Amino acid sequence: MAESYLVLDQVAKSYPRPGQPPLRVLDGLDVAVEEGALLSILGPSGCGKSTLLNIINGLDDATSGTVLLAGKEVTTKTRSGVKIGMVFQQPRLLNWRSVRENVALPLREMGLGTDEIDARVRRYLDIVGLSEFSNYYPLQLSGGMQQRVSLARGLAIEPDLLLADEPFSALDEISARKLRQEFLRIWDRTGTTILFVTHNIREAVFLSTRMLVITARPARVHLDLPVEVPYPRRPDDDALFELEKSVTRDFMRMEEETGLTEIGS
Numbered sequence: 001m002a003e004s005y006l007v008l009d010q011v012a013k014s015y016p017r018p019g020q021p022p023l024r025v026l027d028g029l030d031v032a033v034e035e036g037a038l039l040s041i042l043g044p045s046g047c048g049k050s051t052l053l054n055i056i057n058g059l060d061d062a063t064s065g066t067v068l069l070a071g072k073e074v075t076t077k078t079r080s081g082v083k084i085g086m087v088f089q090q091p092r093l094l095n096w097r098s099v100r101e102n103v104a105l106p107l108r109e110m111g112l113g114t115d116e117i118d119a120r121v122r123r124y125l126d127i128v129g130l131s132e133f134s135n136y137y138p139l140q141l142s143g144g145m146q147q148r149v150s151l152a153r154g155l156a157i158e159p160d161l162l163l164a165d166e167p168f169s170a171l172d173e174i175s176a177r178k179l180r181q182e183f184l185r186i187w188d189r190t191g192t193t194i195l196f197v198t199h200n201i202r203e204a205v206f207l208s209t210r211m212l213v214i215t216a217r218p219a220r221v222h223l224d225l226p227v228e229v230p231y232p233r234r235p236d237d238d239a240l241f242e243l244e245k246s247v248t249r250d251f252m253r254m255e256e257e258t259g260l261t262e263i264g265s
């Protein structure tokens with residue numbers, strides 16, 4: 001079998017708390033992700049999804065266990081050499097810089113030449129449908145448009161691995177649906193491996209090749225499910241709907257077992 005692209009081996013994380021036992025957030029996660037996958041990670045609020053993305057991105061260390069990316073260990077001190085992009089729930093743009101400059105900034109930090117930067121800014125603003133807004137400033141755009149700029153910025157570095165932390169959850173459903181379609185087209189074109197954190201079961205089913213449902217804190221893998229519906233997918237596809245129902249039922253069972261109230265949407 002081919003070596004997995006991303007391997008989490010017994011990854012655990014606790015945060016120290018003054019005067020109390022440490023807060024156990026991740027409880028020995030074992031996950032192997034194949035290259036090119038679009039893996040959704042679903043779980044209750046506060047279960048440690050962002051913590052997990054930070055550990056994979058080398059921004060935080062696991063308390064125990066290892067993360068291997070393309071065969072190399074990732075910690076805050078050792079990088080795998082894999083180019084990682086991040087897109088967040090909020091656009092996190094610099095309001096005093098134009099759209100074009102927001103997308104160009106990380107490219108400049110990568111040391112790319114001016115021509116390459118210009119070409120990439122044009123290409124990715126075009127992909128997210130914002131070519132005509134490159135000289136605007138973020139506050140002159142709607143929330144959905146700002147999120148598209150943020151997506152263009154994350155994609156323009158042409159990452160090998162994209163970590164997406166609820167990137168569409170603050171958008172209205174129509175904008176989110178358009179962006180999901182766009183997102184799938186980009187994934188299809190680039191073959192980037194994507195980890196996609198979401199609270200939205202329908203979104204996870206629609207987008208992913210595989211879904212990972214994790215439990216409330218301390219997080220363990222509750223369900224690891226391939227989504228074998230071929231692309232391009234239609235949001236109203238019956239097979240997707242059936243899968244959504246079955247995962248929703250599973251979530252409800254998990255909720256009953258653990259007494260959780262903040263699951264899914």
Ligand SMILES: Nc1ncnc2c1ncn2[C@@H]1O[C@H](COP(=O)(O)OP(=O)(O)OP(=O)(O)O)[C@@H](O)[C@H]1O
Binds near residue numbers: 025043050
């Ligand atoms: N740097 C930190 N120091 C201490 N505790 C932290 C830190 N970062 C996160 N936590 C705690 O770890 C738990 C998991 O947080 P995290 O943000 O990873 O969850 P999440 O699943 O992404 O949440 P949500 O779905 O609400 O975005 C929370 O209880 C949070 O308070």
